Amino acid sequence: MSTALPPLTALRAFDAAARHMSFAKAADELNVTPAALSFQIKSLEEHLGAPLFRRLNRAVELTDAGRALAPDAQAGFETLTAGWRAAQRTQDHQSLIVTAGPAFTAKWLAPRLYDFAQAHPEIELRFSASLRIMDFNRDNIDVAIRFGTGPDEGLFAMELVDEFVVPVMVPEMAARYPTPEDLAQATLIIDNSIDFLSPPANWDAWFRAMKVNVTPSYGPAFSQADHAIDAALAGVGVALGRRALVIKDLSDGRLVAPYPYALPVSGRFRFLCPEGAETRPQIVAFRNWILEEVAKTSHVADAMTMLDPFAS
Amino acid sequence: MSTALPPLTALRAFDAAARHMSFAKAADELNVTPAALSFQIKSLEEHLGAPLFRRLNRAVELTDAGRALAPDAQAGFETLTAGWRAAQRTQDHQSLIVTAGPAFTAKWLAPRLYDFAQAHPEIELRFSASLRIMDFNRDNIDVAIRFGTGPDEGLFAMELVDEFVVPVMVPEMAARYPTPEDLAQATLIIDNSIDFLSPPANWDAWFRAMKVNVTPSYGPAFSQADHAIDAALAGVGVALGRRALVIKDLSDGRLVAPYPYALPVSGRFRFLCPEGAETRPQIVAFRNWILEEVAKTSHVADAMTMLDPFAS
DNA sequence: ATAGTCAGTTAAATATATCTTATCTGAGTG
């Protein structure tokens, strides 16, 4: 039995027909006449020596052979399409598609976007905020910014600055809670988005590292870090904010960190792109811009004293 | 930027060229002249608007665009090939390719093969003994027999009989160890191949279920169940054998199980094939034959008393 | 040096595959 592939055009016609379960719709998708599609399927069936579809009254259905072929045909063409798109993207120096989690998008990227647009008017930046880890080729992504530790196979990775968490609140509230012990009276906002970290970076860990013995009264809990920070900005209470997500608000004075003791966390925000793509001009520009922006606010972090995350 | 795929023949030419890193070898693989391949690559590069290869003195190397495309191109065509082979297999009623672990192949299939060949001379049976779990389409497999519990997505599965382990030895040895307590004096052969089971099905578990308090003296340990049984057949000692693997030897008298107390285990051997393939004639024949063979030796197991695997 | 070889390119002719238009079939539908 010949292992060689049949004519690929015919295979593609089959894929479209199997996905739509209709020759007419498949022909439409491929911008050919139904007649052409009919020929292609017939040719494929001749190559195989057996029918792939059963022609019914007003419908078609797959034969056993068709059912064996269809899933791999679909997957194969999807992969080819993804690869072709990736190759096309290497030729595009105008646009840049970035994916990041909702928190980083809202609290780091969004407030600085105007700045990037000013510096690089030629680059059309698009965002795709999603927690789902995306596949660069399949999802048409150029750059991802993800919180984690790496390493990642086959990816170019650059770690942004050391990450930590520190209690943040609106300035008016800071006057009411001059010392960490006073936080026993405060509403502590909970951020569950980094529960997966080890060692943990929650309120309990911060108090322990501070060697402060309080029985905190917890307030609302959020599954996304940006919502917890928004709550703090609204004056709801005190949040334990990750550096990257609160440093802009601290720098601009919307939030303050009255106790300059920060708890290091094991993850960092990382800049990721497919290997080889790190030299594309718009990716270079974006990466340099991120580094510049990080540097702009580093003075805020310099004033912090790092706690021992393993203190007991 | 058009998202449509370029001519597929050109893509396939690129795939071959990228895999071989040589136009000449790629042309050879595709049974065309180097000239044809050169045209195909050129056409693909025109579609993309950029070169995919850098032509060097006596070699070619991929450009960034080529590097972005090559992996997905290769994966895509591999998937298409696997699917096509799967479709071709549905048309083949003569041959049957079975994969099973080494132990099942050696101790169950191999001794019965002559029987199947007699009953179905029209079916050409081939074996692929491997511990690696294989992909039906990718590896050209019709049927797999695996030890486990399921369920399996998208597969047709049939569980063979309940599985258990029982001490087995050569008949001469049985006279020396009339009671389970006597096993303290015997060499106990260890089979590590089912260490992953829960609850465990090792000597310790069997003695505990028997409520026999012995301090066993362990002999050689094997990572594959058939080797442990071979050791028992060679008179090395007493093995704890899985039903399916020892029942033929018990039935034929090469081994005996002097203590008819068997410990049930949580896994079973399972007959697996792609969904829809279970009606193909040679698969039906093979499946029925397995069921018949299982029935032939069931009297041996009927004489066993099942122990409580959770006894403490 | 200089001819030989190797890898890939190119032009022109040709073969093959693919697509279209137009007509046809056959089973439901109003």
Place this chain on the structure above:
DNA sequence: CACTCAGATAAGATATATTTAACTGACTAT
């Protein structure tokens, strides 16, 4: 009973792919 819908088919037109044969430019070995 005419109508529509999904697909099949025939014949000619067009686009794609391939071959043969001649060419380039760099390394290789006398």
